[in-house]
Amino acid sequence: xxxxxxxxxxxxxxxxxxxxxxxxxxxxxxxxxxxxxxxxxxxxxxxxxxxxxxxxxxxxxxxxxxxxxxxxxxxxxxxxxxxxxxxxxxxxxxxxxxxxxxxxxxxxxxxxxxxxxxxxxxxxxxxxxxxxxxxxxxxxxxxxxxxxxxxxxxxxxxxxxxxxxxxxxxxxxxxxxxxxxxxxxxxxxxxxxxxxxxxxxxxxxxxxxxxxxxxxxxxxxxxxxxxxxxxxxxxxxxxxxxxxxxxxxxxxxxxxx
Numbered sequence: 157x158x159x160x161x162x163x164x165x166x167x168x169x170x171x172x173x174x175x176x177x178x179x180x181x182x183x184x185x186x187x188x189x190x191x192x193x194x195x196x197x198x199x200x201x202x203x204x205x206x207x208x209x210x211x212x213x214x215x216x217x218x219x220x221x222x223x224x225x226x227x228x229x230x231x232x233x234x235x236x237x238x239x240x241x242x243x244x245x246x247x248x249x250x251x252x253x254x255x256x257x258x259x260x261x262x263x264x265x266x267x268x269x270x271x272x273x274x275x276x277x278x279x280x281x282x283x284x285x286x287x288x289x290x291x292x293x294x295x296x297x298x299x300x301x302x303x304x305x306x307x308x309x310x311x312x313x314x315x316x317x318x319x320x321x322x323x324x325x326x327x328x329x330x331x332x333x334x335x336x337x338x339x340x341x342x343x344x345x346x347x348x349x350x351x352x353x354x355x356x357x358x359x360x361x362x363x364x365x366x367x368x369x370x371x372x373x374x375x376x377x378x379x380x381x382x383x384x385x386x387x388x389x390x391x392x393x394x395x396x397x398x399x400x401x402x403x404x405x406x407x408x409x410x411x412x413x
Contacts, residue, residue, distance in 0.1 A: 167279055167289035177269050178203055181212050186268040186309050190219035192245040193283035205252045214254040215312040219262040224351060224366055243350045250348050255314035260370060264307055274300040313342040329378055337371035
């Protein structure tokens with residue numbers, strides 16, 4: 157076990173040193189926060205947009221409202237308003253070119269800057285208003301990496317889409333299901349579609365799309381995966397504009413054998 161020093165803060169003493177850390181960022185800012193509220197985005201917008209314009213990746217992990225996974229006809233007025241507010245705030249952050257990853261059960265509160273500075277505690281960085289909170293700051297690559305790996309904060313969908321425009325599915329059926337779900341979610345987010353936007357464009361109910369993105373509605377094609385595996389085949393998902401380039405690469409590799 158590596159001993160690390162840390163400092164503790166309240167909601168009243170947190171913001172000034174946190175903003176200082178943001179201003180000193182050189183490569184990346186990761187924020188994990190279950191809830192987003194307009195009043196806090198108003199205060200963070202200028203600094204985060206400035207960071208993004210300076211080439212710093214801002215990756216944000218938020219909790220998908222449970223109401224998004226319900227049938228639209230079963231939503232209360234409050235739930236419908238919650239969805240509208242949520243999608244408005246997600247779109248707002250996306251217009252900054254922040255990378256926003258939605259997770260159904262996300263409830264952690266972290267900020268990691270340049271992979272070396274870790275903030276963790278009870279304060280919701282993207283929604284806090286006036287509640288009493290406790291935060292701890294570590295200036296430690298070791299602690300930052302532990303949290304990043306444990307909570308999969310290196311699985312930013314936009315970053316992964318930018319790193320690879322297409323993928324070849326793994327030979328394991330469960331992994332194939334997860335990777336297809338991941339690809340659909342990644343490309344939806346990269347193209348700035350909300351669940352409702354994609355529902356309107358595709359004719360598929362938004363709650364069904366949410367189930368697919370969480371790999372809960374792909375079991376119907378599991379036999380197809382099994383057949384592909386038995387034949388030594390793999391699925392490839394590619395952007396339409398890249399299909400020719402992918403096929404060319406396959407032909408080049410085949411000729412080289």
